[in-house]
Amino acid sequence: MALATRDIKVGYEVTPITLTISRQKIKLFSTRTTPRGDPLGEKWAPNIHISEEMAKSIGFPDTVPEGLQMFAYMSKFMASFFGEGWVRGGKLSTNFIRLIMPGDTITIKGVVKERTPEDSAIRITLEVWCENQRGEKAIVGVASGLVR
Numbered sequence: 001m002a003l004a005t006r007d008i009k010v011g012y013e014v015t016p017i018t019l020t021i022s023r024q025k026i027k028l029f030s031t032r033t034t035p036r037g038d039p040l041g042e043k044w045a046p047n048i049h050i051s052e053e054m055a056k057s058i059g060f061p062d063t064v065p066e067g068l069q070m071f072a073y074m075s076k077f078m079a080s081f082f083g084e085g086w087v088r089g090g091k092l093s094t095n096f097i098r099l100i101m102p103g104d105t106i107t108i109k110g111v112v113k114e115r116t117p118e119d120s121a122i123r124i125t126l127e128v129w130c131e132n133q134r135g136e137k138a139i140v141g142v143a144s145g146l147v148r
Helices: 023-030 052-057 067-082
Strands: 013-020 091-096 105-118 121-131 137-147
Touching (some): 023 067, 067 137
Antiparallel strands (some): 013 105
């Protein structure tokens, strides 16, 4: 059920969601299989998201989740807020400003910043961000969706 309405006020704080980024979630998201040779997904191409050795070789302290994985979590947050208005007209632009590590607990937050008429709908624009368990912003951005 979408929470955004046509009369939502600027300054409204979207109910945050919190999740823990586990090594298992990172591996599930980032494992690459060979299309014909590995139907069970047991082979993977090493990368900084699933190979601790590779991540450390370029200076990271550990593996890191893909940006696309974090983008997907933020998109889920937007879909919960906008419902169909996210699927049909949603926009998300982010900047990654701090590493997210395995074991981090992140909280995705958003605040309504603007309401703009668009055709027969209202485009609701949010400032959005992800904070780690220390309250440090790791991802910042702007998202919007349509409310009819």
